Amino acid sequence: MNDQADSLRKLVTAQENGALQQPKLTRIVTVTSGKGGVGKSNFSLNFALMLQRRGQKVLVFDADIGMANIDVLMGFSAPHNLYHLLKREKTIWDIIQHVPSGIDFIAGGSGFRDLVELPQSELDYFGEQIARLSGHYDVILFDTGAGLSKETVKFIAAAQETIVVTTPEPTSITDAYALMKMVRSMHEDVSFKLVVNRASDIREGKQTADKIAMVAKQFLQIEVPLLGTVMDDANVTKAVKKQVPFALAYPTGEAARSIDVIARHFLNEEGNAAPAEVGLKGFINRMLRLKK
Numbered sequence: 001m002n003d004q005a006d007s008l009r010k011l012v013t014a015q016e017n018g019a020l021q022q023p024k025l026t027r028i029v030t031v032t033s034g035k036g037g038v039g040k041s042n043f044s045l046n047f048a049l050m051l052q053r054r055g056q057k058v059l060v061f062d063a064d065i066g067m068a069n070i071d072v073l074m075g076f077s078a079p080h081n082l083y084h085l086l087k088r089e090k091t092i093w094d095i096i097q098h099v100p101s102g103i104d105f106i107a108g109g110s111g112f113r114d115l116v117e118l119p120q121s122e123l124d125y126f127g128e129q130i131a132r133l134s135g136h137y138d139v140i141l142f143d144t145g146a147g148l149s150k151e152t153v154k155f156i157a158a159a160q161e162t163i164v165v166t167t168p169e170p171t172s173i174t175d176a177y178a179l180m181k182m183v184r185s186m187h188e189d190v191s192f193k194l195v196v197n198r199a200s201d202i203r204e205g206k207q208t209a210d211k212i213a214m215v216a217k218q219f220l221q222i223e224v225p226l227l228g229t230v231m232d233d234a235n236v237t238k239a240v241k242k243q244v245p246f247a248l249a250y251p252t253g254e255a256a257r258s259i260d261v262i263a264r265h266f267l268n269e270e271g272n273a274a275p276a277e278v279g280l281k282g283f284i285n286r287m288l289r290l291k292k
């Protein structure tokens with residue numbers, strides 16, 4: 001390990017030790033899916049808002065290299081993004097947008113494409129900048145693009161928790177399973193939980209999750225618990241058109257209420273990381289290790 005990475009680890013350890021006094025160990029969560037368009041970005045944004053409403057400090061990271069998603073859903077354009085950080089034109093604090101609705105947000109922009117190709121020194125710099133967030137957030141959510149780009153795999157493997165979003169449609173179910181299978185073939189220690197989106201009722205959510213859990217158990221020997229179900233709700237499309245998150249535009253609608261239940265569930269459960277590798281420190285260590 002080079003000196004820079006070593007001093008980075010010391011910095012993170014010192015910051016997390018400091019943070020332990022006012023316990024704030026960041027949960028790092030990647031939101032992904034096999035099939036595209038199943039509702040990852042809407043889930044990530046509104047989940048973040050609901051967590052925030054429950055007193056959590058949340059940062060949403062738009063890790064979709066193809067398309068900016070989250071900012072469009074908020075009707076907001078980020079002047080700086082990860083690209084400016086990697087080019088060392090901006091610090092991590094400069095690229096965090098404090099959105100009026102209350103969440104903090106980082107746009108990936110074209111920066112993500114560079115992330116897997118970065119030389120070690122640049123990656124260490126990225127890690128060092130991310131490490132500065134230690135103690136500031138309870139949850140960092142990465143909203144990824146659909147399917148498995150190299151970047152997405154990297155975030156899944158480095159994050160402490162991975163939420164796989166699926167709908168009840170058979171194509172979405174098989175793609176969710178295929179994604180888990182592919183990730184597990186590359187990184188054996190990654191675990192998943194499911195969010196079933198666009199269900200017509202709780203029962204359909206549970207049935208969808210049961211199907212996935214059953215094949216995952218049989219063929220991958222893993223448990224894939226259901227984190228929760230989000231109802232199919234016409235308010236979501238209306239909110240997308242208005243460019244206002246549905247949790248704000250239609251807070252009493254079915255989708256918003258489902259997400260609030262999921263937020264409550266999420267806060268009551270333990271993170272599912274290996275104990276030695278939690279928080280930002282674990283995330284950064286894994287990012288650095290994966291690069292080698």
Ligand SMILES: Nc1ncnc2c1ncn2[C@@H]1O[C@H](COP(=O)(O)OP(=O)(O)OP(=O)(O)O)[C@@H](O)[C@H]1O
Pocket residue numbers: 033035036037038039040041042043064069144145146197198230231232233234236237240255
């Ligand atoms: N719970 C829901 N009820 C009704 N419609 C929904 C729901 N969730 C998502 N949608 C619809 O699906 C569309 C796509 O959602 P979203 O952009 O969040 O998907 P995504 O998985 O992030 O897509 P991509 O793979 O392109 O990043 C929304 O614009 C909306 O019309």
Ligand SMILES: [Mg+2]
Pocket residue numbers: 040041042064069144145
């Ligand atoms: Mg999206």
